[in-house]
Amino acid sequence: MVTPPLAERLKRVVREVVLDRALDGIDLRAIGPFFDYYLTYAISAEVGVLVRWLDGGMRESVRDMARIMTALMFVRPGDLYDNPIDLDIPSFVLEVMFPEEDRDD
16 A cells, blocks of 8 residues: 555656656746746646556556556546537636736736
8 A cells, every 4th residue: 555655756766857847848837836836736646546456456557557647637627528629728827827917018
């Protein structure tokens, strides 16, 4: 069984490994609290799936788990229920980060 301290250590290690790659080419407007929460969310999700796989006896192959984990990052709300939400993610994120009342247009 993967212990909570081990899972937290995994999150810290993964963050150190992926941070520079995650920042490469990013829209500079996204750097700040939103990006920090996004990275925390993504890493926590990936480590959670990894812990579930380890605790479940690693029944799926490493290759299958890599595919599953990649696919999970792109599932939108409703996709699994044949009721996808049509959401323009980049526009939504920019609106969250820069609400209209904060814009200078």
